[in-house]
Amino acid sequence: MGGNETPPNNNTSDNDELSEVKGKLGFNERPGFEAILIKIVYRKGPKLGLIIRNYENCVMISRLDAGSLCAEKLIVGDRLVAVDGEAAKDREQTKKIILKGFSKRRKCTFLIERPQSSEAKLWAKTAILSSSTRTSSTAPREKHKWKLMTAQQRQAAKLLAAKEARNLPQNEASSSALSSNAVSASGGKNDSQRKDD
Known part of the structure; x- marks a missing residue:
């Protein structure tokens, strides 16, 4: 999904923290994806620059503003699994967790699932390009x-x-x-x- 591939995580404490978060959530990464723990710390200047969307009960990173804090570490097509140890269930709930993390601690820790195989990258691309993510419960009201x-x-x-x-x-x-x-x-x-x- 881009040339910003993150090198494998060799730091033992980061691996332990990743295992701990995955265990707490009961999360197992899907074949073709890599689970990565990413910490983003607020600093004055660049904005957060993260645009997310819902797709098939997942929260996907659909856009990153150039030069933003998130563009330094995340990639369009990453799936947000959890933020600060709390499962990312939908877009609105995830936004609230992120805002809470940055306002209280000035940082957030994201558990993401990054596509690695060609099938996983195709799935992520489809998720980003899908037109409507409305649920059937909102469709009649919209009609x-x-x-x-x-x-x-x-x-x-x-x-x-x-x-x-x-x-x-x-x-x-x-x-x-x-x-x-x-x-x-x-x-x-x-x-x-x-x-x-």
Whole structure:
């Protein structure tokens, strides 16, 4: 998913911490993915720059702002498994955990699952490019909202057309009707064109 591949984690204490977090969550990485523990510490200057989205009960990193804190260590297509030891269940809940971590401790620890195999990278790319992540529970409400908005637009168009018809001067309206009738009665030709025939 990018050239920012993180080198294997050889630090024993980091491996122990990773094992501890995975054990606490009961998490086992999927084949083709690598579980990585990433710490991001707030510092003045760059913004966080992290955009996440829901996909198939996962929280995915869908965009990273260039030069941001997260762009230094994360990659688009990483799956957020947990933040500060708390499972990342959905986008809104994950945002709250991240904001809480940075506001209280000025840092967050992310457990991510990074795609390594070509199949895993394809899955991550599909997750990022998928169009809609709406659940079926919100879809009917959205459908009703669009239907209502369309009806309001149609009504506004009718009112505008009626207003324009009232504002059209009577002579202009009748003369345009006469000229269009004259053209259609002569087979599409007006009086000056018929004289030449």
